[in-house]
Amino acid sequence: MTQKVREIMTGPPVTVGALTAVSEVAHRMRDADIGAVLVTEGERLRGLVTDRDLVVRVMAEGRNPDDTTAQEACSDQLVTVAADDDVLRAVQLMRKHSLRRLPVTDGGKPVGIIALGDLAIERDPTSALGDISSTPPND
Numbered sequence: 001m002t003q004k005v006r007e008i009m010t011g012p013p014v015t016v017g018a019l020t021a022v023s024e025v026a027h028r029m030r031d032a033d034i035g036a037v038l039v040t041e042g043e044r045l046r047g048l049v050t051d052r053d054l055v056v057r058v059m060a061e062g063r064n065p066d067d068t069t070a071q072e073a074c075s076d077q078l079v080t081v082a083a084d085d086d087v088l089r090a091v092q093l094m095r096k097h098s099l100r101r102l103p104v105t106d107g108g109k110p111v112g113i114i115a116l117g118d119l120a121i122e123r124d125p126t127s128a129l130g131d132i133s134s135t136p137p138n139d
Contacts, residue, residue, distance in 0.1 A: 005090050006083040008119070009104045011112025013038045018046050018071035022058050025049050025070050036101045038110045039070045045110045047074030048103055080105050081114065090114050 014028055015038045025037055029051060039047040049070050057073045058065055079097050081090045083106040094102055094116070104112040 002086045002088070004083070005081055005085050005087055005104055005114055006106075006112070008087060009083065009112035009114045010118060011104065013103070013110050013113050015040045015110060016049075016070050017041065018069065020070045021066050022049070022054055022068045022070060022073050023065040025073070026054055026065065029054075036113060036115075037070075038103055038113070039074045040110065043109050045078065045080065045103060045105060045108070046071065047076065047078055048101065048113075049074045050101065078103070082106065083111050087119070091119060094119075 014032050014034060016025055016028060018039055018041050020039075028037055029035060035051045037049050038045060039049055047070070053073050053075065054065075057063075058068050077097075079093055079099060080103045081093055083104050090102055093099065094114075101113050101115045103110055104114055
């Protein structure tokens with residue numbers, strides 16, 4: 001039997017509205033100890049903002065984090081996987097699009113995120129990435 005994405009994804013995801021200031025996005029990342037949040041409009045998934053997006057698209061450009069919205073900072077080419085898809089499908093999408101994190105949807109609604117670390121823990125827990133990903137973060 002093949003393993004489904006919902007079995008290894010991290011969920012529920014942290015979400016923010018499209019017009020949320022990226023300063024608030026950063027606070028949510030810090031408070032939840034995560035590196036990405038999903039951007040929504042109503043129940044519709046609009047994008048993904050990563051900690052790297054905040055650095056490259058906001059800080060490095062000299063933009064004010066209180067005046068820049070999540071929509072302005074998020075990745076515009078959104079790739080998703082369904083919760084009931086096989087894990088192999090997620091791996092293929094992540095390879096094809098060079099993704100570290102992949103939003104997971106169920107009926108079009110965001111339900112989680114699958115990250116490289118999730119895959120490493122599940123598929124090769126003794127690898128360096130699997131070991132690092134399963135270790136609690138430094139405080």
